[in-house]
Amino acid sequence: MVQVYPDQKGRYGDFGGKYVPETLMAPLQELEEALDEAMADKDFIAEYHHVLEKYAGRPTALTHADKITDLLGGAKIYLKREDLLHTGAHKLNNAIGQALLAKRMGKSKIIAETGAGQHGVASATVAAKFGLECKVFMGEEDIRRQEPNVFRMKMLGAEVIPVSSGRGTLKDATNEAIRYWVANCEDHFYLIGSVVGPHPYPRMVRDFQRIIGDESKRQFLEGEPTLPDYIYACVGGGSNAIGMFHPFLEDDVELIGVEAAGKGVDTEEHAATLTKGDRGVIHGSLTFLLQDEHGQITEPYSISAGLDYPGIGPEHAYLFDSKQVRYEAVTDEEAMDALKLLTETEGIIPAVESAHALAQAFKEAKDLPRDKTILINLSGRGDKDLATIMNHFKGEE
Amino acid sequence: MLTQTLFQGKLSKTEDLFIPFIEAGDPSPEVTIELALKLQEAGADILELGIPYSDPLADGPTIQRAAKRALDNGMSLKQAIELIPTMREKGLTIPVVVFTYYNPVLRIGEETFFELLEEHGAEGVLIPDLPYEESESVRELALKHEIEYISLVAPNSEARIQKIASEARGFLYCVSTLGVTGGENQLSSEVTHFIEKVKKHSPVPVAVGFGISTNDDVRMIREHADGVIIGSKIIRLVEAEVENLKDEHKREAALDRFYNNVRELVE
Numbered sequence A: 001m002v003q004v005y006p007d008q009k010g011r012y013g014d015f016g017g018k019y020v021p022e023t024l025m026a027p028l029q030e031l032e033e034a035l036d037e038a039m040a041d042k043d044f045i046a047e048y049h050h051v052l053e054k055y056a057g058r059p060t061a062l063t064h065a066d067k068i069t070d071l072l073g074g075a076k077i078y079l080k081r082e083d084l085l086h087t088g089a090h091k092l093n094n095a096i097g098q099a100l101l102a103k104r105m106g107k108s109k110i111i112a113e114t115g116a117g118q119h120g121v122a123s124a125t126v127a128a129k130f131g132l133e134c135k136v137f138m139g140e141e142d143i144r145r146q147e148p149n150v151f152r153m154k155m156l157g158a159e160v161i162p163v164s165s166g167r168g169t170l171k172d173a174t175n176e177a178i179r180y181w182v183a184n185c186e187d188h189f190y191l192i193g194s195v196v197g198p199h200p201y202p203r204m205v206r207d208f209q210r211i212i213g214d215e216s217k218r219q220f221l222e223g224e225p226t227l228p229d230y231i232y233a234c235v236g237g238g239s240n241a242i243g244m245f246h247p248f249l250e251d252d253v254e255l256i257g258v259e260a261a262g263k264g265v266d267t268e269e270h271a272a273t274l275t276k277g278d279r280g281v282i283h284g285s286l287t288f289l290l291q292d293e294h295g296q297i298t299e300p301y302s303i304s305a306g307l308d309y310p311g312i313g314p315e316h317a318y319l320f321d322s323k324q325v326r327y328e329a330v331t332d333e334e335a336m337d338a339l340k341l342l343t344e345t346e347g348i349i350p351a352v353e354s355a356h357a358l359a360q361a362f363k364e365a366k367d368l369p370r371d372k373t374i375l376i377n378l379s380g381r382g383d384k385d386l387a388t389i390m391n392h393f394k395g396e397e
Numbered sequence B: 001m002l003t004q005t006l007f008q009g010k011l012s013k014t015e016d017l018f019i020p021f022i023e024a025g026d027p028s029p030e031v032t033i034e035l036a037l038k039l040q041e042a043g044a045d046i047l048e049l050g051i052p053y054s055d056p057l058a059d060g061p062t063i064q065r066a067a068k069r070a071l072d073n074g075m076s077l078k079q080a081i082e083l084i085p086t087m088r089e090k091g092l093t094i095p096v097v098v099f100t101y102y103n104p105v106l107r108i109g110e111e112t113f114f115e116l117l118e119e120h121g122a123e124g125v126l127i128p129d130l131p132y133e134e135s136e137s138v139r140e141l142a143l144k145h146e147i148e149y150i151s152l153v154a155p156n157s158e159a160r161i162q163k164i165a166s167e168a169r170g171f172l173y174c175v176s177t178l179g180v181t182g183g184e185n186q187l188s189s190e191v192t193h194f195i196e197k198v199k200k201h202s203p204v205p206v207a208v209g210f211g212i213s214t215n216d217d218v219r220m221i222r223e224h225a226d227g228v229i230i231g232s233k234i235i236r237l238v239e240a241e242v243e244n245l246k247d248e249h250k251r252e253a254a255l256d257r258f259y260n261n262v263r264e265l266v267e
């Protein structure tokens, strides 16, 4: 029989759990009870799917990327187009699910952390749509490099709270969001943006993102006789990857998670948590993380704000440890080249995060026979990244 | 009511306890030792020795700054514990509770951590991000090494209070308000109900911490609880003298002013 993860204590094998101050134990319990009730309620699930379809634009397309396939001359490449989802990335799937849950729990104030700003935008969007008050914590470095998203959040009526600690990135924003939640847990709902945090967050976010994999499976079999041989997704906290992978875990498909190698895994500047990290506790769960020999969390680096995180969701730690998923790391340079290639051949400007998955897939596709099939989760579009992209390629014209 | 020996018999009283917190290495290891001795002189009954951590989730800006100062000086879990014997040599007799986040413990290894505590003469340990449900192995090791594992209860612990209190060792830490350390919000009258409730279930002294920053706060808590824990306010007193404390020529006078300020706070 297939073991169902997480277990009662929120464990995926050794990983997961609830490593939080006592003050958060009651709100986590309240959340878990409300979540279990909601997920067992047909009406709740129906509403979630209704909003996904009528408001967010699901199902998203599955695109056969024939030009890049021909160019690389290897495996046949398909793209799952989360970039076409309203607000431009997969993050909205989860934000809709959690916002509906917040409403159901009678909580009218939400808080969120954001790195690339996509989760912040998704949260601000659902807040506007469902009449919730929204505060988004964002690191100062990320505010600088994802400026268009900061503007979008403000337009949508959210308050953006700059976080200056650490390097001013996603880790620091998450710390501050958790601290704020501790003080305001009675009437605030913390809308986490990835499969991280204490139980039941990693499970909840996975279940709100698995629509990506469920749809892909159905759509793939409409055009192909069998499931894909390989599936690639980028991994920051790991929500788009888990959402894509989860429905395929029992199938004969090779799953590949792609981390950010920044300036190289042999430099100090990367965010390759599984490739280079060790076991530890971050943001309430036992997982892998980048840390020094004394157990201090170290500052990650990636050109992509959404992958610039020193931890990873506990379920990925488990899938890595049990070798069910292969994890690779891709540098800034490789990701940006893949971004450019996809733009020029397929007319799709991907998010810098998603470009990491593309880079690894392109690398491997070349050497695969033509009868093999590849599915890449294109987690978001690159509109938010134009400044980063221009800056990266300046001087090349 | 007390049925346990507390802190290996080193706690001289079980009421009116003053439990200050300092961060190891803030602003330097030598100063930490001097501050510990000054606090004992000022009437501290237990010392909470904080281990600086990169991502202190339960702490507000004051203790975050202290941690940063200490980490910038290269302080680590092991080095901090190694300060304790020097404190003892210089005359510290009160129990020392090591306050650390869980990740450094996990990194060094739970066994090794407790061996270090025992070897260096710490009497207690408090891990703010290790709730009851995740603490089984640590509690077992604490018992084995005769180190008091300090548990926390919060105003929203409700049904958990009884379970947590029934296994409390050393003292039971009551978090006064929902929030991180260092808030200066008025202590509400609800706190007293909460303390009374906790006291009913606790086999050990009940001490209250978080946001206690004035002499009025201290007096108010004293009326209801067995002890008062003061963290951020003590750190702010250190911070006010931080440059003088670092300067060998000005240190003595700064320590005296620190002493006077602490006395004023708890008298």
Ligand SMILES: Cc1ncc(COP(=O)(O)O)c(C=O)c1O
Pocket: A089, A090, A091, A115, A116, A117, A118, A119, A193, A194, A195, A234, A235, A236, A237, A238, A239, A240, A241, A305, A306, A307, A351, A353, A354, A379, A380, A381
């Ligand atoms: C487009 C896009 N892809 C991927 C990520 C990484 O997050 P996760 O690993 O949770 O999917 C982000 C995060 O902001 C993102 O915006």
